[in-house]
Amino acid sequence: MRRLGISVYPNHSSVAEIKEYMDLAAKYNFKRVFTCLLSVEEGKDKIVKDFTETIHYATSLGMEVIADVSPKVFGELEISYNDLSFFKEIGADGIRLDLGFTGNEESIMTFNPQGLMIELNISSGTRYLENILSYQANADQLLGCHNFYPHRYTGLSYDHFIETTKVYKENGIHTAAFVNSPSATIGPWPVEEGLCTLEMHREWPITTQAKHLWATDLVDDVIIANAFASEAELKALSEIDPYKLTFDCVIEDKTPELERKIILEEFHFNRGDISDYVVRSTQSRVKYKGHKFEPFNTVDMATGDIIVETSLYAHYAGELQVALLPMENSGKSNVVGKISEADQILLPYLRPWQKFAFNEVK
Numbered sequence: 001m002r003r004l005g006i007s008v009y010p011n012h013s014s015v016a017e018i019k020e021y022m023d024l025a026a027k028y029n030f031k032r033v034f035t036c037l038l039s040v041e042e043g044k045d046k047i048v049k050d051f052t053e054t055i056h057y058a059t060s061l062g063m064e065v066i067a068d069v070s071p072k073v074f075g076e077l078e079i080s081y082n083d084l085s086f087f088k089e090i091g092a093d094g095i096r097l098d099l100g101f102t103g104n105e106e107s108i109m110t111f112n113p114q115g116l117m118i119e120l121n122i123s124s125g126t127r128y129l130e131n132i133l134s135y136q137a138n139a140d141q142l143l144g145c146h147n148f149y150p151h152r153y154t155g156l157s158y159d160h161f162i163e164t165t166k167v168y169k170e171n172g173i174h175t176a177a178f179v180n181s182p183s184a185t186i187g188p189w190p191v192e193e194g195l196c197t198l199e200m201h202r203e204w205p206i207t208t209q210a211k212h213l214w215a216t217d218l219v220d221d222v223i224i225a226n227a228f229a230s231e232a233e234l235k236a237l238s239e240i241d242p243y244k245l246t247f248d249c250v251i252e253d254k255t256p257e258l259e260r261k262i263i264l265e266e267f268h269f270n271r272g273d274i275s276d277y278v279v280r281s282t283q284s285r286v287k288y289k290g291h292k293f294e295p296f297n298t299v300d301m302a303t304g305d306i307i308v309e310t311s312l313y314a315h316y317a318g319e320l321q322v323a324l325l326p327m328e329n330s331g332k333s334n335v336v337g338k339i340s341e342a343d344q345i346l347l348p349y350l351r352p353w354q355k356f357a358f359n360e361v362k
Helices: 015-027 044-060 071-076 085-089 104-109 128-134 158-170 206-215 231-238 257-265 283-287 311-316 343-349
Strands: 003-008 032-036 064-069 094-097 117-121 142-145 174-179 221-224 245-251 278-281 305-309 320-323 333-339 355-360
Touching: 003 015, 003 231, 015 044, 015 231, 032 044, 032 221, 044 064, 094 142, 104 117, 104 128, 117 128, 128 142, 128 158, 158 174, 174 206, 206 221, 206 231, 206 245, 206 343, 221 231, 245 257, 245 343, 257 305, 257 333, 257 355, 333 343
Parallel strands: 003 032, 003 221, 032 064, 064 094, 094 117, 117 142, 142 174, 174 221, 245 355
Antiparallel strands: 245 333, 278 320, 305 320, 305 333
């Protein structure tokens, strides 16, 4: 199951602010909460006080809470890897190991009697997961989650992201990665130039970031790394179908009602016999066979243009296409809309037979 999540930082925000944010996220069906225990200068008692109330509140809203920790935290809080009861006491559903141990310790943690999930850091790029599994870990108790990067230009490269995440998916491990909210300013560290896993995402719209992660087919959960994202951003993310690639688009004002309906309401999937030039969704030409599709906007096509063929193209009439490359118009093709510039980056992820849709933006 693919889910949405938020991040909260009790040592940087008030309990009241965090509860209000979690209420808002729960309203839009967010199911995960990430929180950070890497900064523990305040001491164990202060951490218990600050974190317990917010974590229990999140779980009361039906949200899963994973706390980020490291071997240093274990030492400073006097916690042993073979006794994780402290994390259960503060209400966490699991812990994320920002820095790991040797592999055997993690394997032992997966058998903790508290039933806590053990989340591993995907971003490191070592044979970390394979090492842990070689110690006969309980893989059902393992999760994988990438890092986020507050310093501009330090986020993951795309190739590294793909390579490291594939290892987890090939082993059946549930995965997560972070996106950046342009409106949020709170993270765990003083530096905050946006928080995201992939560097290429740093300036992208938050919805395009999420759609891109899901389009790779390697990420299950998308988590907003910084707090507090706006309600508009939470709502927009909640309206994305994580299993269907949905493109934001603008529709030409003069587009007739039937062509609008074809764009927004018909069930689209990419044909299996794919072209370098166009994505083809052909069911509308069957459904509306016999309708006269008149030419009204037969300009040359650019990448991202949405096309509905006119009746001048005979049995192609009513077929919806998306331009992948610039093309000369024969005078028989209507350009009825355009995919947003940001979402055009998603076009290469339309695989043969993949389902897709359009979301009109004004």
